[in-house]
Amino acid sequence: MQVAFTTEELLSLLKPREVRGLTTKTISGIAGLAEAKPGDLSFLGNPKYKAEVTSSKASVLLLPLNYEGLPGTDQVYYLVDNPSVALAKLCSKIEQNLWPKPAPGIHPTAWISPEATVSKLATIGAQCVVEAGVVIGDYTHLHGQVFVGRGSCIGAHCWLMPGVVISADCVLKDRVRLQPGAIIGSDGFGYEFVGGKHVKIPQVGNVTLENDVEIGANSTVDRARFSGTVIGEGTKIDNLVQIGHNVTIGKHCIICSHCGISGSTTLEDYVVLAGQVGVGGHLTVGKAAKVGAQAGVNESVPAGTMVRGMPAQPYMTEQRLEILRRKLPELFKRVQKLEEQT
């Protein structure tokens, strides 16, 4: 990553509420507080690292409004509402420079069915496959080696990275962003046990990804048995996550890596699942509920609550049990003492 920002460019981009100190350096890199060298920009995003600000060698530091203290020589503090958001603005600018939007058009090595409808403003990269009946909207970018199966419909301003597979009849609304290797519309895992064998139940539903959904690398979203698996607007899903068939996920949820959500379960809006959580089938996780890492959810979770543990239960209950579990050696001794006294 190569960057070069003058102080003037930074001021105009980041619009700090307050500026302390000054630097003559051109900013040529971004780094964490401890690793930054002169010429770098750094920031305090997590209060955990506050003590590292004064010793940071960064030339420009993005700090929260309530930060007290003065910069060193040839160093400047920009006080902003939210240092992480300010950094995001800067990174967004860098991203546009690094990876400018490709020109519209279809790469000569891509294969597009004559029965597909691809916007003149879309970009279809090398070795892509687009089957019959597919519709692809304006400014959407299929990077290399993307597969879109028959009848699927992709909106505008989407970015499908290399190796993404969209199976038949799925729907992606606008600004959907899929990391490499994400699979949308694989068969749901449904069998009936008949005569000593597992007989496949064909999965003839589809998947809908609403506006602004993002899905991580090598994650999988199964198509519904019938009707649809739906992921709501603005929901962000990390890598290697499994979404089962007929799952409904609300708006603006966060689902971290390695989570698995079993069939026909509903997550309401603003749910957060930490990493490696498992959620059983036919359950509801209520609005804005939070589930701790590695939890095993085997009953519905009320809205607004926080659960953890396996099986998951209210956060404070599990916390207390964990503390008592750690006191078991002491408890066994206390009981032994009582027995000796009896």
Place this chain on the structure above:
Amino acid sequence: MQVAFTTEELLSLLKPREVRGLTTKTISGIAGLAEAKPGDLSFLGNPKYKAEVTSSKASVLLLPLNYEGLPGTDQVYYLVDNPSVALAKLCSKIEQNLWPKPAPGIHPTAWISPEATVSKLATIGAQCVVEAGVVIGDYTHLHGQVFVGRGSCIGAHCWLMPGVVISADCVLKDRVRLQPGAIIGSDGFGYEFVGGKHVKIPQVGNVTLENDVEIGANSTVDRARFSGTVIGEGTKIDNLVQIGHNVTIGKHCIICSHCGISGSTTLEDYVVLAGQVGVGGHLTVGKAAKVGAQAGVNESVPAGTMVRGMPAQPYMTEQRLEILRRKLPELFKRVQKLEEQT
């Protein structure tokens, strides 16, 4: 998904044991009991939803033989041996309409080694790669962007979906179905620690998938160090599952999402692993054993038993321990009271 079934077509396809009521509607959709509208077909597959039958707006309902009660106006009940199996029949019919078997032949953008042997009745899709020495049987369908490495042998009526990779020298028998992104024959994870470094042990065995095996999206099956990793007839594996090298899996097993099975372990026939289970190496999980979600299996599991927990132990033992764990706050109080009385 667009469907249109008349009552006559449904009767002839589903052959219900008993019919109650009648409807004039053409069936144009399938939906869950609560979501169904007039014109939809619904079903009672899970007794949990029994109460929703009477209020369902579906025009046709598939119900178990012992269901009591009468349909509403313009509504018909079909009583069948197994509503889920009946639905599967219907979905299978829909699937054939939606995704008719493609014509045999090799897509012009596929690359087939001149030293490969592909049946005239097979279908090889866009951008596929088939290396030297590969054999592909009748009616097998490689969807787009499938890779088959040198010397691998694929039987008849298989369906390999986009992005599937079959590494060298693997064997797929008949009717094997692989979801997008499944990897068959990646190297086993084997190293020897010599002189401060991990030295790779080349993995020169292979993988065999027996008849009717199905493997989920982005799952991985490692090739053996030598000899073979084998998955038995009719076994169904969900998404994002890891099967280690030299593992032997029996017939008709069910392995849910995110399970990992370490090297050289054996699962006998009819084993069921729920989601996110880990099984250690060099163990045996006996015939028809069941392992609960997120369990960590670190010793062999006797046939016919059910285990859960981390580390896994018999289901009832773990259940009892979990109940007692939840009573720890009470136990600490009881001990304290005893101490005060002493």
Place this chain on the structure above:
Amino acid sequence: MQVAFTTEELLSLLKPREVRGLTTKTISGIAGLAEAKPGDLSFLGNPKYKAEVTSSKASVLLLPLNYEGLPGTDQVYYLVDNPSVALAKLCSKIEQNLWPKPAPGIHPTAWISPEATVSKLATIGAQCVVEAGVVIGDYTHLHGQVFVGRGSCIGAHCWLMPGVVISADCVLKDRVRLQPGAIIGSDGFGYEFVGGKHVKIPQVGNVTLENDVEIGANSTVDRARFSGTVIGEGTKIDNLVQIGHNVTIGKHCIICSHCGISGSTTLEDYVVLAGQVGVGGHLTVGKAAKVGAQAGVNESVPAGTMVRGMPAQPYMTEQRLEILRRKLPELFKRVQKLEEQT
């Protein structure tokens, strides 16, 4: 796998310290002790299987130097420093025969940007995509359907298997080996919650894989928010592992299947993570620390220690708690008895 080794070839390749017995058989296979037939070579790699040596039908057995006992008729024991390493040598020989290094050159179906620099000694397989600014070193082999994004730099003697994706601006040093479907340089999972929505923080850093790194099938390594995600020399990563953004992994670590490492965490050299471990963000796992299967690491782990459990704690502490937990039924009875006596 077809092999054929005469006794002379084996002696010259394996150089045993001691030979007991003799066989006239040509070795045509490798198998486990219990499964081996005459004509096979077998070995004692795990002391657990020692009892199987005397009944093994293998014609050649690789055994540790301290093995006592004599071979049967037409059977030979080779005593070697490390039977697994000896076997690795043999498998390496077999691997070279099975999968000889392909000739250098670019497959006619690959697409290489005119602005990429590919060594004349590299091999680029069918349907690969190599974008502008990419550099690929001598003897590196891109198997079929590999994607390398703009500006990435790949060293010498690397092997990227089918379906691998290298995103933009990443660096692979020498002898890096990536299993099928591995994703290097997917976006880190970073959002700021602003106005009820998760706003993406562009991830403009990269990933560096040092010399001799190996990464398993369908594993994912996220690019950094800025600066880099780094995996140190000789580290080996299994299948379906998630490495978050800005993670730093030291040299010669082992990370087993389904592990997930959250953002900005550091693993020092020689760390070992067993399967399905989760490590939280912004932590340090110290040099040569070991983490047990399915552990949930939510605080930093001191160098040289061993932890397990969820949340993870020192191995012996957790072991003791687990033993006491299993004695809870007894403890409840003892407390009840005390209450009755009072």
